[in-house]
Amino acid sequence: MDQVDVVIVGAGAAGLATAIFAGRQLPGRSMVVLDGSRRPGAKILVAGGGRCNLTNRAVTSADFNGTSRHIIRNVLAAFPVEQTVAFFREIGVDVHEEEDGKLFPDSNQARTVLDALVNEVGRRGVRLWPEHRVTALARGDSGFTLATNRGGLSACCVVLATGGLSLPKTGSDGGGYELARGLGHTLVPTTPALVPLVLDGEFHRPLSGLSQDVGLALAVEGRVSVSTRGAMLWTHFGVSGPAVLDISRHWHRAQLDRQQVVLTANLLPGEDLVSVENRVIELARQQPKQHLRNVLTSWLPARLVDAVLASLGIGGQIPLAHLARDLRRRLLSSLLQWPLPVRESRGYAHAEVTAGGIPLNEIHPATMQSRLCPGLFLAGEILDVDGRIGGFNFQWAWSSAAAAGAGLRSMFGVP
Numbered sequence: 341m342d343q344v345d346v347v348i349v350g351a352g353a354a355g356l357a358t359a360i361f362a363g364r365q366l367p368g369r370s371m372v373v374l375d376g377s378r379r380p381g382a383k384i385l386v387a388g389g390g391r392c393n394l395t396n397r398a399v400t401s402a403d404f405n406g407t408s409r410h411i412i413r414n415v416l417a418a419f420p421v422e423q424t425v426a427f428f429r430e431i432g433v434d435v436h437e438e439e440d441g442k443l444f445p446d447s448n449q450a451r452t453v454l455d456a457l458v459n460e461v462g463r464r465g466v467r468l469w470p471e472h473r474v475t476a477l478a479r480g481d482s483g484f485t486l487a488t489n490r491g492g493l494s495a496c497c498v499v500l501a502t503g504g505l506s507l508p509k510t511g512s513d514g515g516g517y518e519l520a521r522g523l524g525h526t527l528v529p530t531t532p533a534l535v536p537l538v539l540d541g542e543f544h545r546p547l548s549g550l551s552q553d554v555g556l557a558l559a560v561e562g563r564v565s566v567s568t569r570g571a572m573l574w575t576h577f578g579v580s581g582p583a584v585l586d587i588s589r590h591w592h593r594a595q596l597d598r599q600q601v602v603l604t605a606n607l608l609p610g611e612d613l614v615s616v617e618n619r620v621i622e623l624a625r626q627q628p629k630q631h632l633r634n635v636l637t638s639w640l641p642a643r644l645v646d647a648v649l650a651s652l653g654i655g656g657q658i659p660l661a662h663l664a665r666d667l668r669r670r671l672l673s674s675l676l677q678w679p680l681p682v683r684e685s686r687g688y689a690h691a692e693v694t695a696g697g698i699p700l701n702e703i704h705p706a707t708m709q710s711r712l713c714p715g716l717f718l719a720g721e722i723l724d725v726d727g728r729i730g731g732f733n734f735q736w737a738w739s740s741a742a743a744a745g746a747g748l749r750s751m752f753g754v755p
C-alpha cells in the first residue's frame with residue numbers, strides 16, 4: 341500500500357489549487373491528487389462557455405448562499421480577488437475584465453487555465469493520478485486509509501475536493517459527500533443551482549431562441565423573497581439565461597421546504613404599473629390612431645408581443661384611443677408580472693453548481709480543517725456554498741483551496 345503525507349481527492353479547481361498551495365508551502369512532502377475521471381478538470385474546460393470566467397472584480401459574501409455568510413466572508417477575505425489575479429499571473433495566466441466585472445484569461449480559452457494549474461501542480465512535485473476513484477475513506481490511529489479502484493493508499497492528511505453533483509459526466513457525482521459522512525460529517529440537503537427551468541404549457545415554445553432583459557420575482561408563500569434582473573432566454577423547454585440561473589436555486593430551495601412558490605417576469609424591467617400606464621396614456625393622447633401592437637413592438641420583440649396578445653386574447657389592431665381602461669390595466673399588469681409556470685428544473689445534468697453540501701460550521705474557516713475529524717480538510721463545492729453567476733463559484737474554489745493549503749502547512753508544524 342502506498343503511503344504519502346497528503347492525499348487530495350478530486351482534481352477540479354479546488355483540488356488542483358489546493359495541491360499547488362500545499363506543494364508550495366510543504367516542499368519535500370509526498371502528496372498526490374487522485375481523480376476518478378480520465379481527464380480531470382473537465383468542469384474548468386466547459387466553464388464560461390469554454391472561456392472560464394475564473395473570478396470577478398468585486399466578490400463579497402453577499403454573492404453567495406450557504407450555511408454561514410460569516411464563514412464565507414472570512415474565507416474570501418484571507419484570499420481575495422487581488423491574490424487570485426496575482427496567483428494566476430504567477431502561473432502564466434493574465435486576465436482581463438468584461439461586463440459585470442467578470443474576469444477571463446487573456447487567451448479566452450479555459451484550456452490555458454487548466455494547463456497552467458496542472459503544470460504548476462507538477463512543478464511543485466505533487467503527483468496527479470487520474471482514473472483513481474476513491475471508494476472508501478477511513479481514519480485510524482495513525483492517519484487515513486483510502487480504497488481506490490486501483491488499490492489502497494494511506495495518508496497523514498486528506499483533502500476532500502470532490503465537488504458536488506452538478507454535471508456528473510465530469511466525474512462530480514456526489515461520492516465525496518458519502519466519504520465525508522463516513523467520517524462524521526452531516527449534509528445540508530442538495531439541490532441543483534444555476535440551472536435552466538422547465539415550464540408547463542406551450543407559451544414558451546414559439547419564443548425559443550429569444551433573449552430579452554427582464555426582472556424576475558420569486559414569491560414564496562405569497563411574499564416576493566428574491567428578485568433578479570438580467571437576460572432571460574426563452575427555450576424549447578422553458579427559460580434559461582443569467583437572470584433565470586441566478587433565481588433557480590431559490591426555486592429549488594423553496595420546493596425542498598415544500599413551500600408554495602410562484603415565479604413571474606417583469607417583461608418591462610424598471611417599469612411599474614403607474615409609470616407604464618402613464619406612458620400609454622400619453623401616447624394615446626399624442627397618437628390616438630396608433631395600433632396597440634405597434635406600441636408594444638417598439639418596447640418588446642415582435643414575436644413576444646404576438647404571443648402575449650394571443651395568450652390574453654387581445655387584438656393588436658386596437659387603436660390606442662379605443663383601448664379601454666380595464667383592458668389596458670389587464671395587459672400592462674400581465675406584462676409586469678408574466679407568469680412563468682415552473683414545473684421542474686433541468687436537474688444536475690444541466691446545473692452549473694450544487695446548492696447544499698457539507699455545512700460550513702463543521703470546518704475551521706482559517707484552515708478548512710474538519711472540526712469533527714482532525715487531519716481531514718474540505719475545499720470547493722463539496723461545502724454548502726453556492727455563488728451567483730459571474731465567476732464567484734471559482735473564487736470560492738481558489739479561496740477555500742488557499743485556506744486548505746495554509747491548514748496543511750500548520751498541520752505539518754511549519755510556522
Ligand SMILES: Cc1cc2nc3c(=O)[nH]c(=O)nc-3n(C[C@H](O)[C@H](O)[C@H](O)COP(=O)(O)OP(=O)(O)OC[C@H]3O[C@@H](n4cnc5c(N)ncnc54)[C@H](O)[C@@H]3O)c2cc1C
Nearest residue numbers: 350352353354376387388474503511512720721731733734
Ligand atoms: C457548465 C458549467 C459552467 C460553469 N462556468 C463557471 C464560470 O464560468 N465561473 C465560475 O465561477 N464557475 C463556473 N461553474 C462552476 C464551477 O465550475 C464549479 O463551482 C467549480 O468547478 C467547482 O470546483 P470543485 O473543484 O470544487 O469541484 P469539481 O470541479 O466538481 O471537481 C471535483 C473533482 O472531483 C472528482 N471526484 C469526485 N468524486 C471523486 C472520488 N470519489 N474519487 C476521486 N475523484 C473524485 C471529480 O472527477 C472532479 O474532477 C460552471 C460549472 C458548469 C457545470
